[in-house]
Amino acid sequence: MQKVVSISLNGNSYQLEEPGYEQLRAYLERAESRLKDSPDRAEVMADLEQAVSEKCRTTLGPHKTVVSTLEVERIISEMGPVESADEKSAHADTEGGSSGATYSAWPPRKRLFRIREGAMWAGVCNGIAAYLNVDVTWVRIAFVLLTLFTGVWFFVYLVLLFVMPVANTAEDRAAAFGMPFNTEELISRAKKNFEEFNQQFKWRREWRRQQRHWHRQFRQMNEQLRVATAQAAPAMNQTARAVGGLFVVVAALFSAVIAVALVLALISLFTQHSIFGWLLPFDIPLWVVALVLVALYLAISAPLRMIRYGGHQQGGYHPGWGALHGLMWIGFTVLMFWGAYTFFPGVREVVDQLMWAANLTVTTISETIV
Amino acid sequence: MDNITEKLAPIRKGLLEFVILKIVSADKVYVADMLKLLGPTEFATQEGTLYPLLSKLRREELVDYEWQESDAGPPRKYYKLTPKGRTQLSTLNDYWKDLNRTLAEFGN
Numbered sequence: 483m484q485k486v487v488s489i490s491l492n493g494n495s496y497q498l499e500e501p502g503y504e505q506l507r508a509y510l511e512r513a514e515s516r517l518k519d520s521p522d523r524a525e526v527m528a529d530l531e532q533a534v535s536e537k538c539r540t541t542l543g544p545h546k547t548v549v550s551t552l553e554v555e556r557i558i559s560e561m562g563p564v565e566s567a568d569e570k571s572a573h574a575d576t577e578g579g580s581s582g583a584t585y586s587a588w589p590p591r592k593r594l595f596r597i598r599e600g601a602m603w604a605g606v607c608n609g610i611a612a613y614l615n616v617d618v619t620w621v622r623i624a625f626v627l628l629t630l631f632t633g634v635w636f637f638v639y640l641v642l643l644f645v646m647p648v649a650n651t652a653e654d655r656a657a658a659f660g661m662p663f664n665t666e667e668l669i670s671r672a673k674k675n676f677e678e679f680n681q682q683f684k685w686r687r688e689w690r691r692q693q694r695h696w697h698r699q700f701r702q703m704n705e706q707l708r709v710a711t712a713q714a715a716p717a718m719n720q721t722a723r724a725v726g727g728l729f730v731v732v733a734a735l736f737s738a739v740i741a742v743a744l745v746l747a748l749i750s751l752f753t754q755h756s757i758f759g760w761l762l763p764f765d766i767p768l769w770v771v772a773l774v775l776v777a778l779y780l781a782i783s784a785p786l787r788m789i790r791y792g793g794h795q796q797g798g799y800h801p802g803w804g805a806l807h808g809l810m811w812i813g814f815t816v817l818m819f820w821g822a823y824t825f826f827p828g829v830r831e832v833v834d835q836l837m838w839a840a841n842l843t844v845t846t847i848s849e850t851i852v
Numbered sequence: 853m854d855n856i857t858e859k860l861a862p863i864r865k866g867l868l869e870f871v872i873l874k875i876v877s878a879d880k881v882y883v884a885d886m887l888k889l890l891g892p893t894e895f896a897t898q899e900g901t902l903y904p905l906l907s908k909l910r911r912e913e914l915v916d917y918e919w920q921e922s923d924a925g926p927p928r929k930y931y932k933l934t935p936k937g938r939t940q941l942s943t944l945n946d947y948w949k950d951l952n953r954t955l956a957e958f959g960n
Contacts, residue, residue: 492926513900522907529903529929533883536925562898567908 486548491535492528497547498538502554506534508670513564520566533561596646606642628777630784645672733786734807738814744779746822748772749832864894870948871895872905873933873941876915880930906931914940 487503489496498506513530517523537557538549596605597612607625611618629636751771822829875886883902890897909915914937917929933941 494926517904520904520907522904522911526903526907529883529907530899532926533899533903536884539925560898562900564900565904567904 484548484551491538492531494535494539496535496538496542496549498549498554499551502549502551505551505558506554509558509561510534516564517566526564530561530564537561596643596648604643605648606639606646609646610642627781641672644675647675730807731810734810735814737783737786738811738818740779740782741811741815742818742822744775745819746826746829747775749829751775868895868897868901869905869909870941870944872902872909873914873937873944876931877933877938877941880918880932882920882928882930886931909937913937 485500486497487500489498489503489506510527510530514523514527517526520526534557537560538553541549541553541557595609595612597608607621608618611621614621625639629639751768823833824830871890872886875881875889881889883899883906886902887897887899906915906917910917913934915931916934917931919927920930922928
């Protein structure tokens with residue numbers, strides 16, 4: 483049993499099996515987006531509907547009232563991909579005529595593709611590099627750094643993995659340097675890719691492979707760190723220790739400064755829509771800026787943390803330094819907050835409001851309990 | 853062989869407009885008829901390509917259409933050549949002959 487969808491094509495009604503209807507709808511939507519820039523769009527769409535309508539009619543008879551999915555598939559393949567006649571000539575002129583095997587002509591716009599050729603893993607970075615027209619190494623370095631310092635980037639990578647289509651044909655690869663990328667297409671593609679991925683149970687394999695890869699990388703990194711510190715250890719003498727002590731103070735001060743700067747920036751962002759007097763371009767959503775700020779904070783503070791932990795492993799580093807660093811960090815942070823509270827009226831306002839809200843919540847809760 | 857066919861695809865693509873003008877010049881035709889005529893030839897094509905092309909030709913005032921009732925279903929668009937299209941076709945014909953002559957001059 484199949485669910486049936488009733489549709490109207492150029493004034494005639496037809497009943498299509500649901501999967502067939504979905505395919506036809508996708509086909510017509512694709513056609514419409516291809517013809518987006520054509521002045522004849524409305525007319526061509528009407529012509530196409532008319533043609534589909536006539537083809538549907540021939541499949542029906544006195545005892546057959548529904549167009550089956552297979553028939554819809556056949557009709558779509560008979561119709562062939564829709565290409566705008568104007569773009570074809572323009573494209574052929576500029577590109578010297580791309581591959582003629584498939585008859586589709588993409589608008590000459592940039593489009594994100596995953597490029598498997600020369601890819602480390604899934605071709606995401608490769609595709610981005612092609613899209614941004616930069617060397618892939620830079621993109622990889624950026625991704626690795628961002629992933630190390632902000633875990634979120636790993637999820638960004640995963641999302642891109644599902645959203646970006648793989649450039650399979652020569653034409654796709656040509657379009658990796660150009661093509662539209664609208665939201666609807668993006669979502670449907672993400673869904674499709676995810677379904678395919680899921681269906682083939684490939685993700686388990688990919689996941690395991692990726693995990694092995696990470697383990698390997700992690701071990702390598704640890705090993706390198708160990709070797710490096712072992713080599714550096716003999717050089718670690720009294721002066722180095724003194725420098726280390728000084729470093730703890732500086733590091734604590736620096737971490738405190740950027741932590742306070744982050745909080746102040748967030749406060750001023752949400753209360754005044756500006757960061758330390760720098761007005762945001764108004765079309766950027768606040769949460770994006772907030773995320774960028776947090777990422778920036780993590781990116782700046784991560785090297786410090788890493789150096790400290792590296793120091794721990796070195797043996798020459800007394801555990802007491804860690805406690806000292808923590809105490810100093812708290813001290814500096816409190817000091818700076820006090821300074822900000824005293825000298826910046828904006829900060830004081832916000833803190834007072836927060837305190838007031840907290841008070842109110844507490845009293846409300848205690849009253850309801852009593 | 854397939855490789856050759858693919859290599860020549862841009863030529864066929866470029867000539868399709870010329871071929872359509874030729875077909876339309878002979879008689880008033882309906883898109884399904886055009887597809888049937890083109891089907892067995894090297895210029896075999898599909899609605900998805902033909903409709904946008906015809907719309908473009910109409911916008912350039914090389915062809916025009918009129919609605920004609922049909923016994924099986926709604927009225928259909930029948931395409932015919934405009935005077936401007938006829939001039940264009942003869943220019944294209946001449947050009948094609950020139951091309952052939954040039955090719956012949958280069959020998960086999």
